[in-house]
Amino acid sequence: MTTTQAPPVGVLRSLFSAMRPWQWVKNCLIIIAPAAAGTVTHAAVLRATALAFLAFCAVSSGVYLLNDVRDREADRRHPTKRFRAIASGRLATSTAITAGLVLLALGFLIASLVVHPGELLIVVASYVAVTLAYVYWIKDVAIVELGAVAGGFFLRAYAGAAASHIPVSTWFLVVISFGALFLVTVKRSSELKSHGDVATRRVLGEYSASFLDSVLTMSATIVVAGYCLWAFDGSSTGLSANHDATLPIRLSVVPVVFAMLFILRFADAGHGAAPEDLLLHNRTVQVLLVIWAVLMIFSVYE
16 A cells, blocks of 8 residues: 655745745735725625735746746856755756646636636736746846736736726726836836846846936826825725815825835935835835825724
């Protein structure tokens, strides 16, 4: 009688590390739409939001595994990426590919569990299509790669609305789209200023510091203008739809503007970071985010 041997603990740890669980903080964007609509505390909406979050955790980790398989040779020449599970040889490529495909399938399965899942499944499929296109082609195409990464953030934010069929403001879409472009460009600008021509990201050779600074200025301007218009919008999808609590909503413009200014300052000094690092490690951004969240909660859920 034969028995199936459990996989070594080291393999499971390497697999979990390659799934990049710390990146799941990006999927918190999913809560923005239902939270801004004031419906996230409703049981049905909360369940749909949680399922959308889990679905994106699964598919994003699946894409990370496939990405690291493709980039393993380049990662081995990188001073820090060479320690990744696949590049270092701690995780076999066959195991990573199998796990990646399983996670992609699992993400679609989880998304299908929401009530009327059609729209969410389209968003998840769009995310997978965009990110896989980035992994296998777009990452080396200047400007287009910025849009692809920003698109991933946008689809995460829109998934929260799609999961519960919440109508969203045009200004919400503008803020999320250009906010994502802003954060992606901050990272590229920092990489260029920190590493220059020796950077392992080949597409950086297509950018100049002045060009990236122009993109940062443009996107930051649109984000601030779009957020102001969203905050002052009194229509059914605007943040000021609740006319009894417009002051905190309008005051929320202040932490948004200051967060943009602080991030621009960090980027200009070459200290920009990935979005998840800004949320997890940058105290200034964390404090401004808390202030913004308190103002939003006080206004929407008073």
